[in-house]
Each structure stands twice: as structure tokens, then as C-alpha cells.
Amino acid sequence: MLRGLDIRDMLIIDRLELAFQPGLNVLTGETGAGKSILLDALGFVLGWRGRAELVRQGADQGEVVAEFDLSPGHAARAVLEEAGLPVADTLLLRRVNTVDGRKTAWVNDRRCSGEVLRALSDTLVELHGQHDDRGLLNPRGHRALLDDFAGNAEALTATRAAWTAMGRARRQVEATQAALDAVRAEEEFLRHAVRELDDLDPQPGEEADLDARRRAMQGAERIRDDVARALSLLGVEGAEGAMGDALRWLEGVSDRADGRLDAPLAALGRAMVELGEAESGVAACLDALDFNPAELEQAEERLFAIRALARKHDVAPDDLSAFADTLRDKLAALDAGDADLASQQSDLRAAEAAYDEAADALSARRASAAAGLDRAVMAELAPLKMERAEFRTVIDAADPGPEGRDGVAFSVATNPGAPAGPLNKIASGGELSRFLLALKVCLSGDDSRRTMIFDEIDRGVGGATADAVGRRLAQLAQNGQVLVVTHSPQVAARGAHHWQVQKKIADGITLSSVLPLDAEARVDEIARMVAGDTITEEARAAARALLRA
Numbered sequence: 001m002l003r004g005l006d007i008r009d010m011l012i013i014d015r016l017e018l019a020f021q022p023g024l025n026v027l028t029g030e031t032g033a034g035k036s037i038l039l040d041a042l043g044f045v046l047g048w049r050g051r052a053e054l055v056r057q058g059a060d061q062g063e064v065v066a067e068f069d070l071s072p073g074h075a076a077r078a079v080l081e082e083a084g085l086p087v088a089d090t091l092l093l094r095r096v097n098t099v100d101g102r103k104t105a106w107v108n109d110r111r112c113s114g115e116v117l118r119a120l121s122d123t124l125v126e127l128h129g130q131h132d133d134r135g136l137l138n139p140r141g142h143r144a145l146l147d148d149f150a151g152n153a154e155a156l157t158a159t160r161a162a163w164t165a166m167g168r169a170r171r172q173v174e175a176t177q178a179a180l181d182a183v184r185a186e187e188e189f190l191r192h193a194v195r196e197l198d199d200l201d202p203q204p205g206e207e208a209d210l211d212a213r214r215r216a217m218q219g220a221e222r223i224r225d226d227v228a229r230a231l232s233l234l235g236v237e238g239a240e241g242a243m244g245d246a247l248r249w250l251e252g253v254s255d256r257a258d259g260r261l262d263a264p265l266a267a268l269g270r271a272m273v274e275l276g277e278a279e280s281g282v283a284a285c286l287d288a289l290d291f292n293p294a295e296l297e298q299a300e301e302r303l304f305a306i307r308a309l310a311r312k313h314d315v316a317p318d319d320l321s322a323f324a325d326t327l328r329d330k331l332a333a334l335d336a337g338d339a340d341l342a343s344q345q346s347d348l349r350a351a352e353a354a355y356d357e358a359a360d361a362l363s364a365r366r367a368s369a370a371a372g373l374d375r376a377v378m379a380e381l382a383p384l385k386m387e388r389a390e391f392r393t394v395i396d397a398a399d400p401g402p403e404g405r406d407g408v409a410f411s412v413a414t415n416p417g418a419p420a421g422p423l424n425k426i427a428s429g430g431e432l433s434r435f436l437l438a439l440k441v442c443l444s445g446d447d448s449r450r451t452m453i454f455d456e457i458d459r460g461v462g463g464a465t466a467d468a469v470g471r472r473l474a475q476l477a478q479n480g481q482v483l484v485v486t487h488s489p490q491v492a493a494r495g496a497h498h499w500q501v502q503k504k505i506a507d508g509i510t511l512s513s514v515l516p517l518d519a520e521a522r523v524d525e526i527a528r529m530v531a532g533d534t535i536t537e538e539a540r541a542a543a544r545a546l547l548r549a
Helices: 035-045 075-083 114-124 139-150 153-185 187-200 206-234 239-256 262-288 293-313 317-381 429-443 463-476 519-531 537-548
Strands: 002-010 013-019 023-028 061-069 090-098 103-107 110-112 125-129 390-401 404-413 451-455 481-485 497-506 509-516
Touching: 002 035, 013 035, 013 509, 023 035, 023 463, 035 061, 035 090, 035 125, 035 451, 035 481, 075 114, 090 114, 103 114, 125 429, 139 317, 139 404, 139 429, 153 187, 153 317, 187 293, 187 317, 206 239, 206 262, 206 293, 206 317, 239 262, 293 317, 317 390, 317 404, 317 429, 390 429, 429 463, 463 481, 497 519, 519 537
Parallel strands: 023 481, 023 497, 125 451, 451 481
Antiparallel strands: 002 013, 002 061, 061 090, 090 103, 103 110, 390 404, 497 509
16 A cells, blocks of 8 residues: 655656555646646656656756555565565655656665566556556456456466466477487487497496406517527526535535635525526416417407497497497387387377366356456446447457466447447547446455545546545445546545645746645635636535545
């Protein structure tokens, strides 16, 4: 609910503070006094598109501050949370317009964009007037209005859920089909590659082992002859035999050498032991260097085959085994894909049937509610002196979507036999205002969370018709807040709170002001609206009669 509006240096307002109340708030005044300026200022702080030049002449900048009360669960709270703005029971909007055209906005003292302001305004204020393209005149919102009237929340939830499930099933089928198509395009390659990999059966780490074995065998081939020669020189035909002969000769004469050969004999004994160990080590090395040349050839062939296959598939040799598993998985998916696809297609058909059922049920509810809405609007039009007019809710087929497959538009014919058409194309100014009011009365429901504004919606009507307009505005305001700009005394008399917009000229400067009216001042203002500039006692009596009615 709008609590206050503070305007500074905007158009012909220098400073204005207004405190609005629940119920029906009426603003009256002479033509040109500045009533529409208040709506321009409110639209400015809410981020609506409007006049390009708003700053009062002579001022550096203009400013508007609007204060709203937010009830628990108010839709504006979700907008604030999504925008990362402070959330409280009181919402302060402030917007500044400099003389060079720059606009800056704050929400609860935090800078914000015009987009956020407009998102908030959709939850805070509902404007209705002859040039309103944001409310009932916008055909894009007619389906939602019909659903609200019909109480279709549960049916809408079911239809949205069915649409989501159908979309999910369709995407799954499309993804599976695309995957199968892609695999089928390379099926011949896959089968050949898997067969080639299976025949070779490369193992992780095998390439490194083969390379090491190949290098070892190649090295052995180069050194084996030298090792064999060395072994022959160490054996009985070489060093071992010569040292054995020397040892036997020395041992034969040692008893006659007075002990001088004891140390050499001991050294030779140790040397024979070391020589034996050396001979054994060289023999073992020679055995290790002994290999079958065919084994080297086989190792080289397998090593080169693994490396060639790795290059062919652009993977590391150690990754060939995992790569083969990947290709096998693709082939397995291809082999099982047709069965999976058939199952998913069956699920899709079931999801489509569920959506059709939900959408059909929603369409049936809308058709039934449309007839009820038409009767309700027609009943409201009679007291508004439009009993000859016709109102129809037209439901046409539309592209399927999360909210069904119905297009909804409100159509009117102002006279029997006249062609029907959209509200904003067929009705004249006064007729349009009454159509809008009748619709709003029928569609209002619980609108207590948004402030409804009617801008001269009573234009072109008077007498009993204007009285009927006033009664319906008061009815709409019973559980919420309605602001109405009016020239009708019958409408003004229905207000719970009354403000008079005045224009004055001081020092050659035109300024507009707004005064709250007490009981006596209301009588004079309504009398002025009845009689014109000269207020007579008869006009006052008529005004009092209207206020008592």
C-alpha cells in the first residue's frame, strides 16, 4: 500500500508531501491544476516511461520519494531478494532527475536500476485509464486474468508440471537419437578399431617394458663377445691355470725356502679365491647376455605396433587399453541404443498424453469460466448505462506452452449488431473507462496488496452512471487502497479521503499544490464540481446529499 509521496522540483511542483490512506483516495481539482502531474511523479519514481523533461524550471534537479507498506508474503519482497536489496516492512523508493536528463534511483537507500524499479512497480501499483497499456488493455495479460477469475492455480500447476515433464522426455529422446546417429556414422570405424585393439591387446606399462627389454638385448649384442673373451682368459686355459701352476711349483719348494715363500703362497691363495669369484660373476653376466635373436625381433615388432596404434588414435601408448574400453562402450550403447530409444519414445508419448490431458482440463475450465466472466461483466455494465453493449471472452487455439494452448482476449461490441473487437480498438473514451471498471470489479478478487490507480476513468459519464462508477470504486477499495483522479462529484463523494489539487501563480511562476480536505472543505469542493466557479447554497446542499448517499 502506498503510504506517502514526497515530490520536489518536478514540473510545476516545488515541494509536496502527501500521506495516503487505505480505502478510496480521491484527487480533484480544476482542469490543468496538475492532477496528472502527481501520476507522472509516481510513475517516475516507479521507473515508468513518461515525460522526457520533468525537472521544474529553474531547479538543478527533481526528486520523488515514495513509501510503501509491504505485508508479509508481498510479491515485492521476492523482487528485492532477487536483486540483493534490503527487505523490510517499509519500502522506500527514491529517484532523482537532473536538469541534463540523468536519472538515478535508490531502493531502501541502495542504488538500483530502472529495470528493478519497474519489476517492483508491477507488484506495487496497478494503473487503469483510457491510455493504459500496462493493465486490462494489454491482451497479453488477459489469459492470466481469466485464470485468476476461474481459480485455475491448481490446474495451471498441473499443466506446467506436465509441460516440464514432456520437455524433459523430449530432450532425452533427442539426445539419445543424436548420440545414436553420431555413433552409427562411425560404426564401421569403431568395429574395425576395437577388433584391431583386441588383436593387439596392449596393456598399461607394456610399452615401457618392451622398450627396456629391447634396449637391453641391443646392448647385450654389442658387449657379449668381449665378455666371452674375458671369461676365457680367466679360466683354466688362462689366468686360473697359470696361477694354479705357479702355486704348485712354489708349494713344492717352499719347505726349502726357509719360510720366505709363506707370504707369497698365502697371497696366491687369496688371489685364487678372488679370481674364482670374478670368473663366476663374468660367467653369470655372459649367461644373462645370452638371448634368442628372434626374441629381440618379436619385442621390436610389438613395440612398434603399439606405438603405431597410439599414433593412429592420438593417445598415449599406456592409454590404449582405456581407449579400447571407450570404443567398446560406444558399441555397446549402439547395440542397446535402439531398445533405450524405444523405451524413451514410449515415455515421451506418455508425457505428451499427460500434457494433453492437463491442457484439455485447463481449456475446459477456461471455457466455463469465460462464460461466467462474460455474464458477470454484462451484469456490471447495466448499472453503468451500457446494457446494450456486449462483452465476450474469446478463446482461440495458441501454440502449446507451460500454461496450456489457449489464447485469450477480451472483445467488446458497444451496440447490438456492431462488430466486436479488442477493448482499446472498439470502445470510445467514456465507454472504455466503464468497460475497464466493470472488468476490474469482476476480476479484482483479493487485490489488497497492490494500490489501484484510476486516472479519470469516469470521463464522459455523469449522473446515475457516475454514481455507479463511484460505488464500484468504493467497493474495490474496501479491502485495499484505490487512488482515483476524477472530475465527477458523484465519484468524489464516495471517497474515504479527499485531496484538492490547486494551481497558483506567484511572482510569475506557476506552482501546483495539493491540500487534504476536511468535512466542510469537501462540501465546498464537491459543490464546485457540481456548480462550477460560483458555489451556491443549492450546490452545497447537493454536495451534502451526495456525501450522505
